[in-house]
Amino acid sequence: MSVTRTSPVGLAGEANQAGGVAFFVTRIVLALLWIQNSGWKTPPDFGQSAEAGLYKFTRFAVEHEVFAPYAFVVRELILPNFIIFGWLVLIVEASLGAFLLLGLATRLWALVGVAQSLAIALSVLNAPGEWSWAYYLMIAAHLAIFAAAAGRYWGLDAVLRPSWERSDSRLARLLLKAS
């Protein structure tokens, strides 16, 4: 009787390949999430005059408080300087979409994604109609692509890391850590 077995090495190889595909797909989906959602952060006032858009969602942090210190920061620092905050959010979210799509400096941008997801969660978690698990999932997905260094799967990190490893420059060393 013959027994067909897959070698442990083969299993590990298949598992790695499946994992690579999963991390690639997760990275692309997160990138598309940020790309699409940077579309409604509209300058010049980011919804302040109409009390809509980004302004409305930012105010939720005060109106439907999740975490008192964060609500204090929003009330005292962010809302009085809302236009600067709006530009910052637009640039950060557009950059998240761009760099996660490319898989360039992916681990750095995954951490930025965790921070941005956390900030959004602290603003809207208690607002009516919000599904809190969406924000927990966003944070978890960014942590997963950080841990997996997902840019090394069909991303520019995979292409550029050998060059950065050969280079002595400070930028290359930083990019190695960021990827």
Next chain:
Amino acid sequence: MDVMRRAQAAVAIVALIAGVVSLIVSLGLPLTAPRGGALGGTGITFNLLGAALVSVLGLIALAGALLRRRPLVLAAAAGFALIAVQVLLQFGRSTNLLGTRGSSLSFALGAAAGLGALALWARRDV
């Protein structure tokens, strides 16, 4: 074709496809409509002028990758960087020459950073 040029070609092809699809969905809009046609569910928008520009830049980048002409790839990267600047200056205003919004900023920034990084590090490797 080495891995660096394959990656340049991949980014260029994605940009070219985005440009051509944007051209198709923007047909019927005025050349410089402030709100361009949407690229599927991505939120990325370009009007006819913007879509034509993205297509041309994608073609230039692809030619640079295939012909080993790094200056062409860098020129395309610079062009995408200028589109990103256009979004920052005109998104949400009545005059928006390329019909862009925040999602278009993300796309242009990605194309500029990707092509730029690949072209610059390819040079350092020589």
